[in-house]
Amino acid sequence: MPKITINGTAQSLPDDPRVSLLDFLREHLHLSGSKKGCDQGACGACTMLVDGEQRILSCLALAVQYEGRAVTSVEGLTQAGALHPLQQAFIEHDGFQCGYCTPGQLCSAVGMAAELRRGVPSYVTEDLGLETVEFTDDEVRERMSGNLCRCGAYNGIVAAVTEHHAKPAGEAA
């Protein structure tokens, strides 16, 4: 039986190849943290991490395409039941109102930070030759533009993400 690893646990993939990665977690595994906002790649609420910190949209991913891969959803960000420090930062900075987009925002922010550290350029990066890219508000807003928040908590989200990643490496999990 083909397998996929979800939040550290091996799971059998669905028989029907039409099942999206999002529906697989929500409907088959009953992990309802990841949200179905638009189901067409326009809102980012379904963002998950693959093979560490590669952020993807699970609504546009067929679960079977990710055979053998390791997927992390918002449920997998918590450590031993404790909130991920980024989750704590979202609470402290009012990074949400209704909370529907938050699981996607969290996973996306983790993936985005990895991209900054790697020097992946964005459309607002001035110097494309840098080994790593600086963590500025403009960079965060551009790179998080695939995650919509209809409550408009963007200022809190940017503050939470920025504060979390300004912490020393040991603190920022």
Added chain:
Amino acid sequence: MNPFTFSRALDAGDAVARGAAPGARFLGGGTNLVDLMRETVERPDVLVDVTGLSRTIETRADGSLLVGAATTNTALAEHMAVRQGFPLLARAIASGASGQIRNMATVGGNILQRTRCSYFYDTDAARCNKRDPGQGCDAIDGANRYHAVLGASSACVATHPSDMCVALAALDAIVHLRGSGGWRSVPLTGFHLLPADHPERETVLQPGELITAIEIPALAFGANSTYRKVRDRASYAFALVSVAAALQVEDGVVKDVRLALGGVAHKPWRAAAAEQMLRGQPATPASFEAAAKAEMLDAQPLRDNAFKIALVQRTMVAVLDSLATVRT
């Protein structure tokens, strides 16, 4: 979503063998095809996953690049050879879609995303010659702010949404293909088609043929290049218009130039008329303006998109001026 069988190709030969099945389609990152399947615009019987094929970026001694078709958009934009040698390509990719989508989308899939508009998606209420050939087009007299002003036909006025392809068109990229009959190469500027009477045909790809790699020839002045995208919102939106440009200026004169436009046509639009007009001319706003006007001479506005003609001209002048200022 209609039912289909799914398999994963082991290599390019295996992919081509599997892709010969009736109703087969190759699947890359799925960011366009899966979406269209969910809307039942696309209804393949067989999906062959080709994301496991080559994602190598080969940097050659002559300065050219050979990019495996399964390379993700992010991987291409972040490669130092692209960032330093072809900034217009890194910036074009970074301006497209979102971080998540760029991580999923492959280079081959980006090229093969459908030329489309909202009427193409509206299976319930809209007529679309691209979706159902011969049915008619509701966009021509409809809400067509985003639609084409160059090279359109009475059958279709949709635009090709790729940013990456606009940069590739300016760079004279070559698309490497493999089919059951063997290998061939096609220039990117000749790969996509204008709609004419058959908007359902968007490329010269034959049934079952696979994109294996993209070749980006060396360009000595590639480092002096950029991509500017004009949108209704600052990020995560399709282009109203976009300009990819590389410029070589010597003693105040345009020695060579590459120009391509996005958001204006059924395919990435190489601005050959403007290029030809600019070579040998002073690198001044007046020359840039004259060239931009020449490029848009045959533009045909629709009800809602006449603004694009002036917007292309202004954007082209601004981009060329920024590149001329850097080097002179």
